[in-house]
Amino acid sequence: MKKTALSLALGLIMSTSIFSKAGDKFDTQQAEPFIGKVLVEGLQSPWDMAIDRNGQLWVTEVGGNILLVDAETGKHQIIHHFDDVVNGGQQQGLLGLTLDPDFLSGKGENVLYAAYAYKGKEGQAHTKIVKLTLDKAARKVEKTETVLDNLASFTDHQGGRLRLGQDGKLYYTIGNQGANQYSRTCYADRAQRLPTQQEVDNKDFAAYEGKTLRFNIDGSIPEDNPVINGVRSHVYTYGHRNPQGIVFVGDKLFQEEQGPGSDDEVNLLEAGANYGWPHVAGYPDNQNYVYTSYATAEKCNTLPETIGDTKFETSGGAAPNKMVAQKETDFKQEENYRNPLKTFFTVRNGHNMFDPNCSDSSYLCWPTAALSSIAYYPKDGKVKEWRNSILVSGLKSGGIYRMPLNGNSDDVQGELYKHFTSPSRYRNVEVNQDGSKIYVMTDTAGASLGLDGKQNMQMQNSGAILVFEAK
Template sequence: MLLLSSVSAQTTTFPVGATTVSVTPLATNLSVPWELIWGPDNFIWMTERGGRISRVNPTTGQVLPLITVPDVVTSSEGGLLGMTLHPDFTASPYVYIVYNYNDNGYKEKLVRYTYSAAGTGSLSNPTVLLGGITANSTHAGSRLIILPDRTLLMTTGDAQQRPEAQNTGALIGKVLRLNLDGTIPADNPVAGNPMYSFGHRNPQGLVRANGKIYSTEHGQDAEDELNLIEPNRNYGWPTVEGNCNLPSEQAFCTANNVRAPLYSWAPTVGIAGVAYYDHPAIPEWRNNLLAVSLRGNKMTQLPLTSNGEAVGNAADFLSGFGRLRAICVSPQGRIYVSTSNRDGRGNPAASDDRILVLENRAYVLATNNARAAAFQLWPNPAQHTVTLHLPGSSSGATVATLHDALGRVVRTTDFAAGQNDLQVSLAGLRAGVYVVRATSGTEQFTRRLVVD
C-alpha cells in the first residue's frame, strides 16, 4: 500500500506512477456519510446514515441540507443508505433512496422523492416504490443505480437469513431490477419477479462501466468480492464465499452455474463503495474501478481489461484516513471519498467524518482550436432533437453534456466507441439558450445551442 506524504496540515499527496495525487478535506464534521453521487447540478449529493440528505458544494465544501427523512431508523449498519437521481433530472426531478424503518419489525424500502430547486432546495412527496423488505441491523446492502434502459438496480443484503440468498422468490441477498415507477420490468429473468441476480451476502457497491455492471460485496471472513453482475446468475452465497476453490464450493458452483468473482480480497477488508475512473487527469487510473474499504482503511485500484471481464494487478492507496465508505468521480476527473469513522467501528478524528477530494492539480484540460471549430450541432436552433458531430477520431471516451443558462447539467450522454454523430433528445427542456460540451480524452469542445 502506498502511504501518504505530508504537504501541510490540510493536504497530503501520494504518487500514482508519474502523477502526483493530492488529498484535501472538502467537508468535515459529518455523521456517517453513506452515499456520494455527482449530481446534474454539479454538486455532490450525499446521504448520511442518520437520515439526512444534502447537496455539497464541490468548491467550498458547504453542506446544504435538503431533508432529514423522518422514518429512518438506524441500528448498527442500518439507516439511510443508497441514493440515485433520475437521468432526466430537469424534466423528472426524482431522487431515489433506500433506507431502514420500523413496521412490525425492522424493514427496508425504496422511496422516491421529488426535488425542488427553489430557495436552497427541498425534497417532498415521498412515494414508496418497494417496501416491507426483510431487514436486520446488519447485512442491509444497499446501493442504487439507474441503467440506460431506465430501469433501476438495487442491492440487498441477506439480512442474516443466509438461505434466503438462494431463494429467488425472496427480496434479500439479491440485486433487484425495477422500473422507475416501482413496477417490475417485463424482461426480468423471472416474470413478475424483481430478482435480477441472487446468491449475494451483502453487496455495498454498484457501478456501470463500459456497458457492464459491477458490484462489490462483503464476505464473511475469507474473501470479499468484486462481481460482474449478469441477469439470472447465482453468486453462490451462503455455500460459496469468494472463489470456487474449496471442494464443496466447486461442486456447488458447477451444479448451480455460479459466477465466480473477478477479484477477491482475502482476508476480508469490508469492501464498500466502487466507482469507475476513465479520465486523463490521472492517466494511470484510466479504465479502472476504484473501490474503498471499511475495515481495510484503503482504496483499491482495479485495472479492467479491454473487454471489462477481468482485472489486472491491483494496487492500494489512501491509507491514513480510517474507514472509507463512499466514492464518486466528477466530470473534471476529481475523486470524492467519504470516511466512516463515526459508524461505531472506527476511531474518529476531531474533524470526522469527512469528504476527501483526490485530484491531480497539475492537470490542465487541453483544447485544440482547429478541431474545436469542427465540432458541430444541427439543427440549431432545435426543437425536439439535436445531432452532435465530433471532429474526426477522438482521443478517448467521449461524454457530451448539455448545460442550461445557470450552468447546470440537464443532459448527459456518451458517444459509443468510434461514433462521430450522436442524436440527443431535447424532450422536457424549456425554450432558451444552452451550452453543449463534449469532453473527449484530453480535449473539450463547446457549442451554443438554442432550443425553441
C-alpha cells in the same frame, strides 16, 4: 479468474497518505498524480454520495438526512429529512441514493431516489425505496412517492446500494441480513432461496435477501427481467452475502461484496446469475471456508453466537449438534453460476486468523478489505494511468483499491493498486465526470487497521469527505 493472494502480496502496489484538518491540503507520501484535501468533516454517519451535473455532492446520512455539499467549500445544508427513518447504525437507516439523469437539466422535474429503513405497522423494520421530486432549484422536496416497500432491513449485512441504470431501471442490493452468524446464528440464510410466483403475486419479498433487484421506476417488475426457476420477479442476481456497491461501466454492471473471513469479491453481474453464497466464498477452491447451516441444527438456540465465526469455518473440526460442514466443491454449479473477477483475498487452509496485532478484534487482521463501495475511473479520465479502472473502497484499512479493466471493460487485468491509505474507514468512493476529482467518504466511528498494521479505534478524519484532485 483473478485470485489476489494476500500471503504473497504480489501486484499490490501501495501509496500512503496522512490527512489533516478540514480545508488543509497535503501531498501523498509516495508519488501520486493527485493532491488531496479534507473537504468537510463532522458529518453524521455519511453513507452514499451522488455528483450532480454541476459537480455538487448529494450525500445521505444514516440518521435520515439528505445533504447538499458544495464541492469547493464543503459548506452543506439539509435538503430533506425522513422523520420515520430507523437508525440502526452504519448498516441500517438512510442508505442508497441515486439521481435521475435529467436532474438539474431543465428538461423536466428534478427527481432523486433513496432507500431507507422504516418501522412497519407490526413494529418490524423494513426498507423502502422512494422517489423524491424537488423544486426547480432543487432545494426543497415537493413530493414523496413510494416506489417499493416491505423489503428486508437489519443492522447487519444490509447491502443498501441504489443505482439508476442507463436502461432506465433501478438496481438495489440487499444483503443476507446477517444470517447464520452472531445474533442471527439461528436465522436461515436466504441468499439461495428464490421467490415463488405466489410470493411475487402477494408482494411477499422475504426471498429477496442476498439478491440484486432490478425494477421499473414505479416499482413494477420489468418484462425483460430474468426468469429464474420458472418465476419472473424483481430478482436480477442472487447468491450474495453483503453487496454494498454497484457501478455501471457502459451497459456492464460491476459489484463488490464482503466475504466472511476471507474472499471479498468484485463481480460482473449478469441477469439471472448465481454467485454462490453461502455455499461458496470467493472461488470454489475449498480454501479457508466451509458452510454450515446453523439454523437447521438441533437445539440451535444452545449454540454460542461465535459459532458462525471464522474460528470454526477454518478449523476443519466436526460440526456441532449433528450438523454437516459443506465444502465449496459440494455445491452443485448450474449453468448460471459465476465466479468473481477478483477476490480480496484468497488464502490457504491453515492461515493464521489470530494475528497478535489485532488481539482484541481479530477480524481486523483477517484477509479481507471489508469492501464498502465501487466506482469507475473513465476511459478518457484526466490521469492517463488510471483510465478504464475499477475503484473499490475498504473499511478495514482505509484505502482505495484500483483494478485496471481490459479493452472490453468486462474483466480486470494486471496488478492491484492501493491508494490514499489512512487509519480512517472509507465508506464510499465516487469519481467526477472527467476524472479530475475523486471523492472519498469516511465513517464517523469504528475500528480499523492503523498505518502500523495494528488495531486502531481513532478515526483520522471522522465523518469526512476527502477530495483528491489530479495535479
